[in-house]
Amino acid sequence: MSWLPVPSDHYFSVNNIPFGIISTPSNPTPRPAVAIGEYVLDLQSFTSTTSVSGFSQLPEFTKPEVFTFEKTLNRFASLGRATHRLVRGYLQQVLSSDTPYPEILKDNAEAQEKCLINTNEEEVRMHLPMDIGDYTDFYAGRNHAFNVGALFRGRENAMQPNYEHLPVGYHGRASSVVVSGTRVRRPRGQVMNPASAGSEKVPVLAPCGKLDFELELAAFIGKDSDMGSSVGVDEAGEYLFGVVVMNDWSARDIQAWEYIPLGPFTSKSFATSISSWVVLMDALEPLRARPLERGTKVPLLPYLQESNSESVYDIPLTVSIKTPSGTHKISQTSSSNLLFSFSQMIAHHTVTGCPLRTGDLLGTGTISGTDTQGMGSLLEMSANGTQKVALGESGEVRRFLEDGDVVVLAGGCRKVGVGFGECVGEVLPAQK
Amino acid sequence: MSWLPVPSDHYFSVNNIPFGIISTPSNPTPRPAVAIGEYVLDLQSFTSTTSVSGFSQLPEFTKPEVFTFEKTLNRFASLGRATHRLVRGYLQQVLSSDTPYPEILKDNAEAQEKCLINTNEEEVRMHLPMDIGDYTDFYAGRNHAFNVGALFRGRENAMQPNYEHLPVGYHGRASSVVVSGTRVRRPRGQVMNPASAGSEKVPVLAPCGKLDFELELAAFIGKDSDMGSSVGVDEAGEYLFGVVVMNDWSARDIQAWEYIPLGPFTSKSFATSISSWVVLMDALEPLRARPLERGTKVPLLPYLQESNSESVYDIPLTVSIKTPSGTHKISQTSSSNLLFSFSQMIAHHTVTGCPLRTGDLLGTGTISGTDTQGMGSLLEMSANGTQKVALGESGEVRRFLEDGDVVVLAGGCRKVGVGFGECVGEVLPAQK
Numbered sequence: 101m102s103w104l105p106v107p108s109d110h111y112f113s114v115n116n117i118p119f120g121i122i123s124t125p126s127n128p129t130p131r132p133a134v135a136i137g138e139y140v141l142d143l144q145s146f147t148s149t150t151s152v153s154g155f156s157q158l159p160e161f162t163k164p165e166v167f168t169f170e171k172t173l174n175r176f177a178s179l180g181r182a183t184h185r186l187v188r189g190y191l192q193q194v195l196s197s198d199t200p201y202p203e204i205l206k207d208n209a210e211a212q213e214k215c216l217i218n219t220n221e222e223e224v225r226m227h228l229p230m231d232i233g234d235y236t237d238f239y240a241g242r243n244h245a246f247n248v249g250a251l252f253r254g255r256e257n258a259m260q261p262n263y264e265h266l267p268v269g270y271h272g273r274a275s276s277v278v279v280s281g282t283r284v285r286r287p288r289g290q291v292m293n294p295a296s297a298g299s300e301k302v303p304v305l306a307p308c309g310k311l312d313f314e315l316e317l318a319a320f321i322g323k324d325s326d327m328g329s330s331v332g333v334d335e336a337g338e339y340l341f342g343v344v345v346m347n348d349w350s351a352r353d354i355q356a357w358e359y360i361p362l363g364p365f366t367s368k369s370f371a372t373s374i375s376s377w378v379v380l381m382d383a384l385e386p387l388r389a390r391p392l393e394r395g396t397k398v399p400l401l402p403y404l405q406e407s408n409s410e411s412v413y414d415i416p417l418t419v420s421i422k423t424p425s426g427t428h429k430i431s432q433t434s435s436s437n438l439l440f441s442f443s444q445m446i447a448h449h450t451v452t453g454c455p456l457r458t459g460d461l462l463g464t465g466t467i468s469g470t471d472t473q474g475m476g477s478l479l480e481m482s483a484n485g486t487q488k489v490a491l492g493e494s495g496e497v498r499r500f501l502e503d504g505d506v507v508v509l510a511g512g513c514r515k516v517g518v519g520f521g522e523c524v525g526e527v528l529p530a531q532k
Numbered sequence: 533m534s535w536l537p538v539p540s541d542h543y544f545s546v547n548n549i550p551f552g553i554i555s556t557p558s559n560p561t562p563r564p565a566v567a568i569g570e571y572v573l574d575l576q577s578f579t580s581t582t583s584v585s586g587f588s589q590l591p592e593f594t595k596p597e598v599f600t601f602e603k604t605l606n607r608f609a610s611l612g613r614a615t616h617r618l619v620r621g622y623l624q625q626v627l628s629s630d631t632p633y634p635e636i637l638k639d640n641a642e643a644q645e646k647c648l649i650n651t652n653e654e655e656v657r658m659h660l661p662m663d664i665g666d667y668t669d670f671y672a673g674r675n676h677a678f679n680v681g682a683l684f685r686g687r688e689n690a691m692q693p694n695y696e697h698l699p700v701g702y703h704g705r706a707s708s709v710v711v712s713g714t715r716v717r718r719p720r721g722q723v724m725n726p727a728s729a730g731s732e733k734v735p736v737l738a739p740c741g742k743l744d745f746e747l748e749l750a751a752f753i754g755k756d757s758d759m760g761s762s763v764g765v766d767e768a769g770e771y772l773f774g775v776v777v778m779n780d781w782s783a784r785d786i787q788a789w790e791y792i793p794l795g796p797f798t799s800k801s802f803a804t805s806i807s808s809w810v811v812l813m814d815a816l817e818p819l820r821a822r823p824l825e826r827g828t829k830v831p832l833l834p835y836l837q838e839s840n841s842e843s844v845y846d847i848p849l850t851v852s853i854k855t856p857s858g859t860h861k862i863s864q865t866s867s868s869n870l871l872f873s874f875s876q877m878i879a880h881h882t883v884t885g886c887p888l889r890t891g892d893l894l895g896t897g898t899i900s901g902t903d904t905q906g907m908g909s910l911l912e913m914s915a916n917g918t919q920k921v922a923l924g925e926s927g928e929v930r931r932f933l934e935d936g937d938v939v940v941l942a943g944g945c946r947k948v949g950v951g952f953g954e955c956v957g958e959v960l961p962a963q964k
């Protein structure tokens with residue numbers, strides 16, 4: 101329990117302590133912070149501007165400057181898992197009712213005044229938490245891969261031969277990753293003119309007619325790996341910093357026309373939204389769960405065999421669409437619907453020697469459950485636009501996203517008091 | 533003509549003035565420079581440490597600090613085409629026999645001593661010239677696309693329906709782009725066990741057995757574009773900074789197993805080498821040429837229709853493999869073998885609203901001519917390993933690259949005195 105008024109089932113309870121980058125009207129410089137309930141602890145002020153540094157009772161933390169002169173979390177992330185654990189644990193202590201250091205914040209009105217922001221009283225703007233060198237998107241949500249494969253190739257041929265043997269993935273576009281709240285313009289792009297089907301294909305330039313979301317988790321890398329060497333699957337956890345919820349916006353009609361033979365390109369690179377607060381790996385430990393079972397008897401190659409059988413996380417995830425009529429939940433699933441873990445993704449990503457860098461972002465791929473109430477994309481829910489998806493009891497329906505729709509992805513476990521909060525994006529009309 | 537002893541048919545003649553990042557034993561800090569013949573002009577020293585600044589006769593250039601405190605060319609690149617033209621033109625004047633400013637360098641022994649490095653006397657180490665935010669690789673070499681398509685699908689089905697209508701491309705891995713001279717470890721990765729063909733596919737982890745190069749040009753972006761808006765094809769030239777030769781190392785056996793359905797991933801992300809000196813767009817103007825003719829009567833969509841019909845460059849390119857027996861040229865072609873220009877790539881890349889950033893790298897895709905002496909990859913030359921490729925008269929043959937092979941890509945036009953120099957990489961054995 102915290103001495104701050106934070107319910108224990110809040111996503112940002114004292115069990116979480118997620119890190120982010122904030123700015124405020126009174127201090128527009130982006131700077132690191134942690135979230136605690138409806139409050140934000142400004143780590144720049146906490147570190148430097150109180151009469152006694154907030155970290156004075158943590159002498160083992162020798163680099164508090166990562167919170168004072170940095171506009172991203174990259175430098176903090178690069179200090180390694182032991183330091184993340186140390187700092188998060190200390191902040192949990194400082195914020196706990198039975199804190200051993202009441203003089204730091206609990207009984208220090210001046211420090212509270214300078215470092216604590218009540219988000220209900222002062223506007224806090226969130227920024228991209230990390231400088232992202234490379235963004236990779238995997239395809240490890242097997243139910244999604246099956247649903248999509250069945251849609252286009254039939255149930256018998258839904259899965260490709262490589263799928264069970266490696267985490268299929270592709271390089272995404274780092275420059276278009278944006279923080280939750282950023283509005284997303286409907287892309288216009290090259291799509292096949294349906295009238296030309298059958299004869300020679302003739303494309304047209306048009307606003308995307310099949311704009312979709314993709315519900316994913318994504319992990320930030322917190323340690324560089326060397327070019328030409330591979331990270332072992334059981335040491336890969338040391339390379340992880342934290343996790344966010346991600347919306348990999350997708351233009352299905354553009355994708356269908358462009359993706360052969362080199363994969364998705366302009367259909368995915370117009371925007372990818374992530375939730376603002378990075379939940380550190382340690383905070384997710386109580387949520388560990390087993391991944392999906394493989395469908396083949398051929399064993400995984402040893403470089404992908406992980407010692408910990410609870411290699412993914414069982415975190416409730418929801419998708420809602422907000423329209424003028426209200427907020428309508430259209431999907432509910434769990435992040436355990438994955439065939440491969442982040443550690444396996446890292447082991448595979450580096451198997452040929454690709455260097456990882458602190459700040460790299462790895463998406464899981466779309467997460468879908470097995471039933472129609474738990475799908476991670478409209479492509480699946482509407483069977484590629486052939487069926488209507490009801491928005492609750494509103495009478496509204498969707499096949500794909502419409503202008504003005506606000507897509508709200510959310511994830512977290514109230515019982516544990518750990519969650520990501522929301523990843524929100526409003527669809528703007530296409531450019532003229 | 534330069535007052536320095538530089539032959540007019542040198543790739544780095546006074547007609548070129550390419551920019552790069554150097555360090556030297558006496559000053560190990562990476563810093564900007566230009567190449568002039570076998571000499572290097574250290575721009576940090578030229579700007580700051582001579583008694584009179586080297587740019588004192590160019591008052592219009594208001595930001596010489598881009599050469600003194602920067603370890604990449606990004607800030608210089610971001611100043612825009614007009615400034616690139618101004619600075620390059622001024623340096624050409626300073627280095628010309630009939631320079632209007634002899635006091636700056638030609639008749640200034642002290643300045644020469646401080647700024648000019650003779651690369652035959654002092655070792656100059658080259659660094660990656662730009663901080664690369666995102667790297668995109670296109671597939672605009674139509675002869676290559678046809679050769680590869682014919683190899684795997686037959687000549688009748690070689691080309692995919694979208695190929696003539698848009699520059700096919702995919703996101704590459706920025707973290708594995710390295711500068712010429714960097715040695716490249718043969719990747720090990722997941723490949724299909726040939727013994728398992730026909731029954732259920734069983735992969736193995738093995739050193740790549742089909743390591744290949746890809747001969748490409750690549751352009752650096754020199755201007756940011758806004759998310760959600762597109763760059764017009766006729767204004768795209770303003771977004772270009774300069775061009776290098778690129779070797780997009782490729783692991784063909786890993787690629788064949790992994791690439792369905794999302795494109796190349798670990799088979800391409802272990803290394804991509806670029807030549808060290810960035811040739812500015814203005815230096816390439818005399819080499820403009822027409823691209824390949826499209827094979828369809830369906831017109832290009834207007835957003836890809838370029839006013840300048842000479843939209844690509846006719847630059848001789850060669851591929852050599854250096855072994856203990858000597859350096860063997862195995863291919864000679866021209867960079868005009870492209871269906872799409874850099875401007876068209878930019879227009880398409882941004883059509884859905886993807887933001888470009890200064891420092892982004894755009895590869896053309898493998899450049900092959902139409903005859904067997906002008907192919908840009910061993911995949912094509914050896915017909916996927918089914919035929920032997922002779923290394924000159926040495927008696928040595930290759931199907932794919934062997935450990936110890938040094939791949940040397942080179943490009944330039946001696947008549948114009950403009951070239952890229954070499955892009956070199958030695959193949960190291962796979963990790964154990």
Ligand SMILES: [Ca+2]
Pocket residue numbers: 237238314316348463465466
């Ligand atoms: Ca995705």
Ligand SMILES: [Ca+2]
Pocket residue numbers: 669670746748780895897898
């Ligand atoms: Ca390539």
Ligand SMILES: [Mg+2]
Pocket residue numbers: 272347348349350368369370371372
């Ligand atoms: Mg995306």
Ligand SMILES: [Mg+2]
Pocket residue numbers: 704779780781782800801802803804
């Ligand atoms: Mg490559």
Ligand code: NI
Pocket residue numbers: 233234235272273274665666667704705706
């Ligand atoms: Ni990237």
